[in-house]
Amino acid sequence: MVVPTLRQKKRYVHLRFECPCNISENEAQAELYGALLSFLGELGFSRANPKLVEFNSTSKSGILKCSNAEIQNVKAALALVNRVKGENGCIRILKVSGSVSKLMD
Amino acid sequence: MPEYYDLGVRFWEDGLEKHANSLGFKSICSFSKEGNGIEIRAQRLEDLKLGTPGKITLLSSQNPELLKKACRRDLDMLLFGRFLPDVGLVRIAAENKKPFEIPVSVLLERKGAERALLMSKISFFLKICNKYKADFILTSGATNKFFMKSPPELVAIGEALGLSHDQAVKSISIIPEYILER
Incomplete structure (x- = not known):
């Protein structure tokens, strides 16, 4: 168990895939990790420590957890996505919050 | 809270302004036949x-x-x-209060090393703009709806290009507002 003060500060990003195709949770995770890895590199990716917490394939929206310190870089990486599953599309950031419950409000 | 503007949209379709408003922009400028801007390529x-x-x-x-x-x-x-660090150009632009457009679409159209090198060029260009107090405007440069970015996304990209948060916000709020009022 880590002491609360030593725990990494995190942020939750509510995002939505805007593309004509259907997308499953695994595909969404691959797209997100691919985008983050290509923009941030391996070192930046490890610092951002992203994790797809939740994904709804019907609404194509999900929640990505990442480090608070790297939130701006994560937002930039997701904003620079212009293809999803090989088709024109983008990842729209809807809201950023420190807790999952607030994202759902 | 500042009001945001995207002064670099490169297409037009029905409901575009409504879509821009839903993203968080107060107003946009579209460089197309139906839009409120003219792009001269010379x-x-x-x-x-x-x-x-x-x-x-x-x-x-x-x-x-x-x-x-x-x-x-x-x-x-x-x-x-070309985003070359031409100090003469930046100084003259600063004296005459002509802002440079920085379209994010040029980054979206590239991948990998090409994108990284262009980011480096733009980053240095912005550094020179800041040094000589030349204005710049971050725009989406969007050619379709997927290329349109919300204000927080533009700010995040601006920060990735080496701007401070305030500089990035100013470049999509105060400076575009000044151009629209001119």
């Missing part, structure tokens, strides 16, 4: 025919000498596609 001084009054005029050129001369003419924004 390579030589003879090509330079300045636009219609009442519309926002953007001069896009790869030639820094032409852009320097155009700074003294009646236009609203400059786009230097």
Whole structure:
């Protein structure tokens, strides 16, 4: 168990895939990790420590957890996505919050 | 809370302004036939025919000498596609209060090393703009709806290009507002 003060500060990003195709949770995770890895590199990716917490394939929206310190870089990486599953599309950031419950409000 | 503007949309379709409002923009400028802006692409001084009054005029050129001369003419924004650190151009633009457009779409169109090198060029160009107090505007440069970015996304990209948070916010709020009021 880590002491609360030593725990990494995190942020939750509510995002939505805007593309004509259907997308499953695994595909969404691959797209997100691919985008983050290509923009941030391996070192930046490890610092951002992203994790797809939740994904709804019907609404194509999900929640990505990442480090608070790297939130701006994560937002930039997701904003620079212009293809999803090989088709024109983008990842729209809807809201950023420190807790999952607030994202759902 | 500031009001945000995207002064670099490159297409037009029905409901575009509504879509921009839903993203968080108060207003946009579209460089298309139906839009409220005119983009002039010029390579030589003879090509330079300045636009219609009442519309926002953007001069896009790869030639820094032409852009320097155009700074003294009646236009609203400059786009230097090569993003070379031409100090002379930046100083003249700062003296004449002509902002540079920084379209994010140029990054979206590239991948990998090409994108990284362009980011480095833009980053250094912005550093020089800050040093000589030249204005710049971050725009989406969108050619379709997927390329349109929300204000927080533009700010995040601005910060990735080396701007401070305040500089990035100013470049999509105060400076575009000044151009629209001019």
